[in-house]
Amino acid sequence: MKVAVLLSAGRHPVSGRGALPRLEAQAIRLAAALGSARGLHAGPDADVVAEALGRGLSQIDHVALAAGADPVPALAAVLRAAAPDVVLAGRRGQGGDDTGLVPYALARALGATVIPDVVAARPGSEPGVIEVEQALPKGAARRVVARLPVVLTVHPAAPEPSAFAFGQARRGRIERLDVAAPAEPAAAAIAVAEKSYRPRPKMMRGAPAGGSAADRLKAATGGGEAAQANVMVSPEPREAARAILAYLRQIGVLAPPPGAG
């Protein structure tokens, strides 16, 4: 299976120094399980993604772009030519514009299926198919079988990235690709104002605006719900099963019954 891993010029969240985003390092590890992988970076400078060479990639293709240029047309052109079966990417950049839209825009350009938040991937039981595990909210996960090509984004719960190995980074190669990306009208620059980060209290969904601290705590921890929990004393098995199913549907673990709309 041919795999391409998209690499972005990230910044370390604490120091602000150039660093490979953790999700992309995890993507390299997922890619290693699928087949031969190459990295792909579009941007002014490839040195910032050289760290990926020490994480298990032996080759990175670099498309030179002016700083601030939209990378999607260039990436799409390269990927159309290379035609990988799987494109792996992080969820969003780290320290750049961070829109998180690149995987989706690429999938549209390539006509590929996009599966977000993947924690594991392996070749499917028949050729041309991939089996992935996708993370869902609240720790749930589901298995998805998709036809290739696919664009996968990686969830933080994917396996830990492999440790950086300086010797491997030293041996890896960065190859410069000259791509004539179709000129697209440049999007109007968005006026951005920068100010330093100020921590703010987290708003809790559904929390009562007023009331005592105890009330708010109750609301936050579900203490109120527990009081009116549905307690059934030696119920009929069918009745109990129905109640459990209803509860599982209510919290979204089970799909709603067919025909429920």
Next chain:
Amino acid sequence: MTYALPALVFVMVALATVQALRRAAWWRLGAAAPVAWGAGLLALPKRYLVDVHHVVARDPYASRMHAVVASGLLAATLLTTLAVLPPLGGSRAYWAAVALAFGVTAAGSVLVGARRYPKRPKRLSGGGFQILPFLLLAYAFGGLAAALLLALGVESAVALGLAVALAAAGGLGLAYEVRSGPMRHAVAGALHLVAHPRPKRFEGGRPDAALAPLDLDAPRLGVETPADLAWNRLLSFDACIQCGRCESACPAFAAGQPLNPKRLIQDLVAAATADERAYAGSPYPNARPVAAPAEPFFRIIGPDARIHPDTLWSCTTCRACVEECPMMIEHVDAIVSLRRHQTLELGAVGAKAAATLDNFRGAEEPGGRPLTARADFAAGLALPMIGEREVDVLLWLGEGAYDLRYGRTLRALVKLLHEAKVDVAILGAEERDTGDLARRLGDEATYQQLARANVATLAKHRFRRIVTSDPHALHALRNEYRAFGGDFEVVHHTAFLLELVEQGRLTPGALGGAGVTYHDPCYLGRYNGETEAPRKLLDRLGLDRVEMARHGRRSMCCGGGGGAPVSDIPGDARIPDIRMAQAAETGAGIVAVACPTCTAMLEGVTGRTAEVKDVAELLLAAVEAGR
């Protein structure tokens, strides 16, 4: 028949030489290393008689035993060769002297036997070593009998023949053992003292403990197979006599982690020798299963190689084994060079260690914390940043500054510096981590980057000397940065505070006779030879100071060095628990520490009865009491 005994000795010497040369061919398989042969040869007597015996003498029985048997064996053998000179061969007085020498050897051989029989101490190896006393006894008593017969002028060919035959059985056995048996330690040990990879350690002064920088452009980084080790390192492993002093000193061994320095050295020998005899000493505690391939010069580390990675990562780099080794073997150098290959070439480090190394690379700090937050502990204290002006003292805060507990120690230190009106400043956000932990975890690339950056930062500023409370930072700044162009005067806070007290700039009162015992940090005591200043300081505080059984340069590690806390190899016990139990044996209510890592490790012990206090905290309490 006069010539039978000298003939035997010549055959023995020839056999020993052949065996030694066979072994030397093996040493030559190692990598090249620069060796100052002339200086080494000249220094050999001093290195042997002073440095080796200084260590050997810590076990008085072994010391006496070795002195008697080795000097007897050498003297008897050398004297006997002189029998080829005609006037001597016929002299009964000469043979009496030979008999005396063999008599000394015999006495020594009895001592060797008595040490191993009837019950062999646990730390000694069995196997070939259990046969050694018999070979020595046969050679010594055979030689003694033959020399006595000649000295007394007894003309009995049968008796002399029997005596020489007995001596031959022992002597030829000893000579044969030079290649792979216990007698290897004599030849390899002498050569090792000449070609020692760290000749500076014999020159007196501070211990030579700085790791050598790795050439990051080398085709292969670190040690993968024994062929990557320098030839004189292979030689040094052959010097091992398997006395097991290292294993009794090793904190990881004591805690039941799968490390035994003696076994490690023997595994390194066996990893390169196809027909090495089976190891017969104590194993790695809770040894992890490995499938050792029989072929020599295979890679050393791995579950499918000779040494399991857990063994490698159990080491705290405390150098207790190096300190105790009578053969002057450098275990820690070998461990770090093996780690370098694992980390740099294979990326084979534990998940927690990998995260720490990522932090080093990304944030220049092992905890991934902002450098600007390093001085947060000093909120409310006046602690100026270094500027254009030259200051007397640059205070290097180190990693401990981020720790809430250790912040109290640093606050005490800063208050003391203010009290003594010391002109002090800090680097603030310009202070990166020294990279010591990255280096001990084998990440030499990140370490060198940090070292160069720190040296460049320090070169920008003007200060007279650096004071730090972190012995790991002290060792890096003082000894290991030298290779990167950093030449600074670095003082540990205990030494600096003692200076202030001696100058009368601090006047401590008395703390009322509380019991205190001082725990030596490895990187201050063993790595830098500084054991006295903290003790002198404690003695001025009116405390009742008692020593633990293991103290000074023979102290036991707290378990926090060498990345052991992030490698986190499970064992039967925790090293700090063992150390605190040793402290509790003294009955002292306070354990005085002088290192952020020791503070964290020892204070993390559950159910401890003693308080853990830094020397600076105790001094501040005394100064405040004296007001």
